[in-house]
Amino acid sequence: MVEHRSLGSKIFDVLNLTILVLATLACLLPIWYTLMISLSEKAAVQAGNVSVFPIGFNLYSFESILSDPRFFQAVWVSVQRVVIGSIFTMAVLVLAAYPLSKSNRVMPGRTFTMWAFVFAMLFNGGLVPWFLTMKAYNLLDSIWGLVLAGGVPIFNLILIINFIKNLPEELEEAAKIDGAGPWRYLFEVLLPLLKPVLATVLLFTMVGHWNEFFQGMVLSTQETSYPLQTYIQQLVVATNLENLATLSVEQMNRLLKLNNESLNAAKIFIAMIPVLIVYPFLQRYFVKGITLGSVKG
Amino acid sequence: MEKITKNKNLDLKHYWIMLVPALIWLIMFQFVPMFGIMMAFQDFNPGLGFLGSEWIGLENFRYMLELSDVRVVLLNTLIIAFGKIIGNIIVPLIFALLLNELRQKYLVKTIQTSVYLPHFLSWVILSSIMLQMFSFTGPINNLLEFFGKEPVMFFQRADLFRQFVIGSEIWKNFGFNSIIYLAALTGIDQSLYEAADIDGAGRLKKLWHVTLPGIRTTIVLLAILSLGGILDAGFDQVYNMYNPLVYSTGDIIDTYVFRAGLQELDFDFGTAVGLLKSVVSFILISVGYWLAKKFVGYRIF
Numbered sequence: 169m170v171e172h173r174s175l176g177s178k179i180f181d182v183l184n185l186t187i188l189v190l191a192t193l194a195c196l197l198p199i200w201y202t203l204m205i206s207l208s209e210k211a212a213v214q215a216g217n218v219s220v221f222p223i224g225f226n227l228y229s230f231e232s233i234l235s236d237p238r239f240f241q242a243v244w245v246s247v248q249r250v251v252i253g254s255i256f257t258m259a260v261l262v263l264a265a266y267p268l269s270k271s272n273r274v275m276p277g278r279t280f281t282m283w284a285f286v287f288a289m290l291f292n293g294g295l296v297p298w299f300l301t302m303k304a305y306n307l308l309d310s311i312w313g314l315v316l317a318g319g320v321p322i323f324n325l326i327l328i329i330n331f332i333k334n335l336p337e338e339l340e341e342a343a344k345i346d347g348a349g350p351w352r353y354l355f356e357v358l359l360p361l362l363k364p365v366l367a368t369v370l371l372f373t374m375v376g377h378w379n380e381f382f383q384g385m386v387l388s389t390q391e392t393s394y395p396l397q398t399y400i401q402q403l404v405v406a407t408n409l410e411n412l413a414t415l416s417v418e419q420m421n422r423l424l425k426l427n428n429e430s431l432n433a434a435k436i437f438i439a440m441i442p443v444l445i446v447y448p449f450l451q452r453y454f455v456k457g458i459t460l461g462s463v464k465g
Numbered sequence: 466m467e468k469i470t471k472n473k474n475l476d477l478k479h480y481w482i483m484l485v486p487a488l489i490w491l492i493m494f495q496f497v498p499m500f501g502i503m504m505a506f507q508d509f510n511p512g513l514g515f516l517g518s519e520w521i522g523l524e525n526f527r528y529m530l531e532l533s534d535v536r537v538v539l540l541n542t543l544i545i546a547f548g549k550i551i552g553n554i555i556v557p558l559i560f561a562l563l564l565n566e567l568r569q570k571y572l573v574k575t576i577q578t579s580v581y582l583p584h585f586l587s588w589v590i591l592s593s594i595m596l597q598m599f600s601f602t603g604p605i606n607n608l609l610e611f612f613g614k615e616p617v618m619f620f621q622r623a624d625l626f627r628q629f630v631i632g633s634e635i636w637k638n639f640g641f642n643s644i645i646y647l648a649a650l651t652g653i654d655q656s657l658y659e660a661a662d663i664d665g666a667g668r669l670k671k672l673w674h675v676t677l678p679g680i681r682t683t684i685v686l687l688a689i690l691s692l693g694g695i696l697d698a699g700f701d702q703v704y705n706m707y708n709p710l711v712y713s714t715g716d717i718i719d720t721y722v723f724r725a726g727l728q729e730l731d732f733d734f735g736t737a738v739g740l741l742k743s744v745v746s747f748i749l750i751s752v753g754y755w756l757a758k759k760f761v762g763y764r765i766f
Contacts, residue, residue, distance in 0.1 A: 195640065275477060295727065
């Protein structure tokens with residue numbers, strides 16, 4: 169079909185493309201800029217000359233991270249947290265979502281249990297009681313504290329439940345006739361079908377564990393317990409913000425010369441890498457998972 | 466018949482066994498902490514514990530309402546949260562509509578992949594990046610200088626802080642929030658557009674009479690459900706961006722509770738402020754869900 173397009177329509181198309189490209193750049197350039205800072209020489213960074221390309225390209229920042237045991241300790245805590253935390257969360261979620269997708273008729277008490285979860289999702293005791301509970305459980309400075317604190321994301325549980333409910337009921341009947349019990353049905357029939365929604369939840373869980381800094385800060389009494397994000401928060405962000413509030417512009421410029429922005433940028437960039445790697449692979453899943461899970465039958 | 470019933474009961478036992486880990490977690494990490502709410506009504510002394518501490522009724526709440534700090538904090542929270550709610554509904558909508566109108570379809574995927582990205586980076590990371598970008602010698606100030614403007618000390622300006630917080634939140638999430646709109650857009654019946662073409666409707670007319678009505682339910686639903694977030698100004702973001710110079714406009718309930726409760730160790734007072742937030746939020750979210758169910762037929766599960 170040949171379409172007649174008015175001048176206004178053509179102008180709109182050009183404007184639209186420009187806006188969308190600018191929006192895209194606005195999301196990518198800050199990340200690119202961080203990488204460039206980390207690869208540039210100190211003097212150029214301090215003078216504010218670095219923009220889209222590195223100036224005085226060098227790998228010194230990344231080399232000096234290699235000799236920083238505190239950074240590696242923090243990375244190690246985060247890696248443990250992501251691995252153990254994701255396994256724990258996925259296992260508990262899958263086991264809980266299947267029975268909770270039953271109707272109350274099949275499983276009396278299911279609706280009440282469901283409301284208990286929803287209530288816990290919407291209401292909490294607040295920060296202080298939560299902290300004192302974690303302390304009473306002896307979960308400070310422990311990887312298990314970080315794994316368990318947000319261990320069962322209820323919103324994601326509901327996402328999986330809704331996904332299961334959208335599957336045809338005949339599926340289970342057929343499996344039952346073939347003699348499959350609940351466990352075999354869950355692991356052999358249901359699990360493969362849940363791939364899109366589980367990929368979504370896994371992505372959120374992994375990224376969530378990797379990105380979390382607050383529990384890492386509150387539940388740690390010593391620096392060696394910090395996950396990476398808490399380490400960066402305490403060493404880069406908190407220091408910077410404190411300086412902003414207490415120092416004059418001259419003092420700050422002097423400090424800037426001592427402070428190594430390239431090194432900080434390198435740490436920040438390394439902290440982004442896992443997300444940058446994992447995310448494109450799972451993109452097709454999370455878009456599907458979100459839209460399917462939010463539509464219920 | 467008997468065998469089927471027996472099987473059913475057996476299945477039932479297994480269902481509950483599957484639920485055990487989640488239930489233990491729910492009780493240990495969600496319901497047990499709720500007992501700590503008692504502290505809000507006590508002059509809590511950690512040495513004496515919940516049972517030994519003196520009960521003081523609503524004293525903590527009375528004290529709270531007298532503090533001018535708390536009023537400032539409440540106002541900041543409301544302004545920031547409201548700005549975010551509005552921005553997070555409108556900007557992703559506009560973005561989704563623009564993307565939907567893009568003629569260069571081969572670019573859609575690249576654009577989407579790029580704009581979803583900031584959502585997956587933490588505020589610690591993004592704030593570190595912003596501290597660099599908006600610093601005195603950073604690229605943003607270089608740009609301002611290029612256009613002949615004075616450099617701005619963004620992180621120290623109390624009068625700019627809320628805008629800064631709201632703006633950066635929208636920047637982080639507009640792409641991700643557009644997913645739900647884009648999904649709704651694909652659900653619009655294509656024959657409606659063809660009919661509009663036959664009627665000679667232009668692009669603007671089609672946007673107004675076909676596209677927007679087609680996703681109206683989604684917009685209304687998102688608006689209603691975001692109501693519950695009106696006391697949630699975003700701890701992670703504000704905590705990683707604020708400093709004492711901007712407390713007057715940037716301090717929010719969650720940061721206040723953190724400082725009062727865990728840094729100054731005023732456990733009972735911190736609990737009281739937190740409880741007030743929890744209760745009000747709970748009521749608002751519940752009302753939101755109820756409205757969504759009544760008007761759009763939305764169900765949580």
